[in-house]
Amino acid sequence: MSARVITITSGKGGVGKTTVTANLGVALAMRGQRVVTIDADIGLRNLDVMLGLENRIVYDLVDVVEGRCRLRQALVRDKRLQELYLLPAAQTRDKSAVRAEDMVRVCNELRESFDFLLIDSPAGIEQGFRNAVAPADEVLIVTNPEVAAVRDADRVIGLIEAEGKGPAWLIINRLKPEMVRRGDMLDTSAVLELLAIDLIGIIPEDEAVIVAANTGRPVAFTDNSLAGRAFHHIARRLMGEEVPFAPLKEPGFLERIFRWMRSEGEEQR
């Protein structure tokens, strides 16, 4: 048994890498996968607060790399789920504290005990990004449907191809269906055509994501939000399931009833 190492990256900052990492970690763990989320953003750690685990950190990635603790001691277990862990970044150091080969070594050590290692990459295309991508088997590129984010995503896709990493898939985050409908936002097909890369998920803009960040409880924990459901779709696709791309709007009253009728008797997730 060997874990798949998946790096979540984007080039541009603020497009939702950490949100995606946290939610995919939760969604995969809810589906019975053993998951470690790894914060590779040394000096600007945030994955811990997204997951609501900030008060439970004792050791971090740099402590592991510099031999101050064993790898297992640095893993923070999420008590809400059976098998979700966080390997936090150091907050007081910078990117040069970790080298690409350290990341590879840490991931190799974790591979045998888990199903998925999700690495939250820092923004940019410098050392921190290279560290995050070095151990990756697969790469998820997060972008927003806007000019600067798509441009940076293209740059990152080029770098990943040049390094022979991949396969790489695209996640379009913070799409506003209403703006797309009136022509004021790049639509999915335009983004895919420009970037020439396969899509693995579309996350609609959803206020529930901000509420979740406030409380440290990612939206994927429940079925109540559009974004939460979209993250579960991605998790299922990662696990090899064919999941059609759902329309990005709240279901109407009748649709809810149909959905409820259909789900009766089916296994609930």
Add this chain to the structure above:
Amino acid sequence: MKLLDRVLHRQEPPSGEIARERLRLVLAHDRANISPGLLEVLKDEIIAVISRHVPIDPEGVQVTYTEGPRVHRLVADIPLRTERRAQRR
């Protein structure tokens, strides 16, 4: 209201369409590592070299970058300066 706005005033395509067109150009230049500024430099040097041998119309010279499915190319369009009488013969 918005529709009326569009019909009466807006000549421009919706902003999503503008974003797509701008990105198409920006990505092409990024990928080839050829900036619009570099194209200008190339154009000036091409004019200098060619006009040493052949009379050309420097105003009409165009150097563009195009991305095809297989080959990306630099296209230089260089109009020659010819006398009308010479063409007639």
